[in-house]
Amino acid sequence: MAPSVWRAFAKSKLPPLVLTPLQGLPWVQPGDDLPALLLAAILRQGLTLQDGDVVVLAQKIVSKAEGRYRLLSEVTPSLRAVELGAETEKDPRLVQLILDESNEVLRARPGLLIVEHRLGFVSANAGIDHSNLPGSAEDAYLLLPQDPDASASRVRSTLQQASGAQLGVLIIDSHGRAWREGTLGTTIGLSGLPGLVDLRGTPDLAGRPLRVTQLAAADELAAAASLAMGQAAEGCPAVHVRGFPYALREASLNELLRPRERDQFR
């Protein structure tokens, strides 16, 4: 956004939160230089990278760049995968891919397989999605990045070097919820921005401690970016964010995950 736009907001103390979908990214392929593609899209759209900006990436383009494809023909299902496949009405080889990416199965019903992903979050199908592998006619599935925090950190490092600005990078996926319908963009990896913002001890306007003690700032941004990506999540899988209202700092996904011993709903 041009600097003149930002001067228009200067009179307000709280700046607006502006999420701009990055358009015209190519179909990402294994080995692609994702930070270079992002920088080109940012420049082409007339955007800049300034201190405090955040770039949000849909998991899919990160996984594709990292070549996280698996072919069903290369999977031999275990006995457990065959049994779970019958229970969930899923291909046992796909179930094997899910089990390989999971710590534990939480719920299995026809059409539904909810696990604790090896990265620690609760997830349907371990986040594995059907996805075409370029140059292959075969059924391919795309796993989540091996280490999304590290992926975010690598992208951030390159964007920071190119821009000279202090940035955050967030990787998101669409997650279901326990008690509500519909999916919500949710953090699976981050670098340089807080997962949680601790409001404990911050007084409200009446001087009382706030009821809300820890705000899931990264997950609120994940949902916001998912909304900005709109329906065309495959076509516009990256969002430029200006006006993130909290100080940037080092963080990891773990701070957003509730330790099992404090989890009341498994």
Added chain:
Amino acid sequence: MAPSVWRAFAKSKLPPLVLTPLQGLPWVQPGDDLPALLLAAILRQGLTLQDGDVVVLAQKIVSKAEGRYRLLSEVTPSLRAVELGAETEKDPRLVQLILDESNEVLRARPGLLIVEHRLGFVSANAGIDHSNLPGSAEDAYLLLPQDPDASASRVRSTLQQASGAQLGVLIIDSHGRAWREGTLGTTIGLSGLPGLVDLRGTPDLAGRPLRVTQLAAADELAAAASLAMGQAAEGCPAVHVRGFPYALREASLNELLRPRERDQFR
């Protein structure tokens, strides 16, 4: 935002999502004309209301305008409230207020009381918060609005009449999650914008049906607006939204709530 700002975005197909905190709202009191206060804040900030814009309100200002205060001195706890008070280490009179606003208790532990709110969603303490009642020295608590969908509809009607634009109004509160740390801005009432956006049957760029079938668009916007409100949620409890990427339509909270028989995690 001035029209000149929007022309700068005209070259991009997907408009940015812009969330502007409404500043300078007064401390809302029972009987206040909330739509009039919002219109004044919108004008004062140089914003406009155009077709497709959404105004997001923190629950607190709606409840305050509706006078949803309760004084503990006027509450007689039942035997059950006394027992639950001991179990949760909460004032039995507060527990009684929570029970009066709830369909069912889901979890009770020291410091924790999770219920199904009478409006149907899962909630800590039925969303009841300590809040000063103007003109009273006594301990007061603020309940959620009696019917948040209806509250949203009333505000929307006045804003639409004043602006001539088709708008959405969303009322949000901070909710915890089952498996993750931190709170997330979440819908408790809405009017004029979709709760869910049904993507079933929408092909992705490769022509395959999308994995994500129903997107919780209103909850994504709720999280985004909560983020834009920033730490000063008491001081800036309303957000103007431009660029919501889905068509506005009539809706109610119910479409966001998972029917109990399909809920795997109670």
